[in-house]
Amino acid sequence: SKGKLVLVRKFTAAEAATLAGFIDLVRRHGHALAAEISPDHFPALEDVLREAGPDSLIFTLSIRTTDSAHAIGSYRRLTENLRTLGLNAPIWIRNTAGTAVLGDPSFLSKLLEASFLSGSLLCDGVGDFISIETEADPVRATKLAYNVLQGAGARISKTEFVACPSCGRTLFDLQTTTQRIRAQTGHLKGVKIAIMGCIVNGPGEMADADFGYVGGAPGKINLYVGKNCVQYNIPQAEADARLIALIREHGKWVDPDPVPAAAT
């Protein structure tokens, strides 16, 4: 079967007829148009958009517009324009070099830029698709997008971990323990696991975790289901297996996908 194409094009206030032509073109061929219309240019194109309706249309921006200090403001104005027009079309949040504030090439900076823009808008209920175009590697870009979606609670695709920052009270090596538990349970979509260094403040800071792994005493772990401690002072060496057994008991365990054999 033929795939659906999404044509991406910027339209200025002077291009009402061109916009109408593109909408007609994509509809005749069963494709979609991602129209980039800056909020300043939107009023001049309203008649065409009102007449056309939302079918086959997506709205997006790839730059911060001059009226806003951040691209978040530009997207909010676009959303308001669509709402005022009564045009219920999807919004595609694009994280690009033009929406970035610093444009720093480090992965951490790309993560932060994407989290600010997409995360803020998704938490406002704005946005139907996101893309991270600042990352050239498509696998990393997709992973980053899923992380942002998960952080904003828009799409849960993996286990969520909550860990305390550790302090003088911490009763085990928080970093290696978190890594070890993550390696065994990181495939449990939608399960939230808290790993806390002590029982003094840990249980109160587990937020709404489904399961908790909490330092009870030196070399001993307490396991929680929600806010309830269900196993006390179990030897740390047994705690990972007991946590997994507990997750199974509560019907939240699935076996990880088998690792595919290496090609020869």
Ligand code: SF4
């Ligand atoms: S939960 Fe306990 S160990 Fe972790 S930071 Fe808080 S007080 Fe420190």
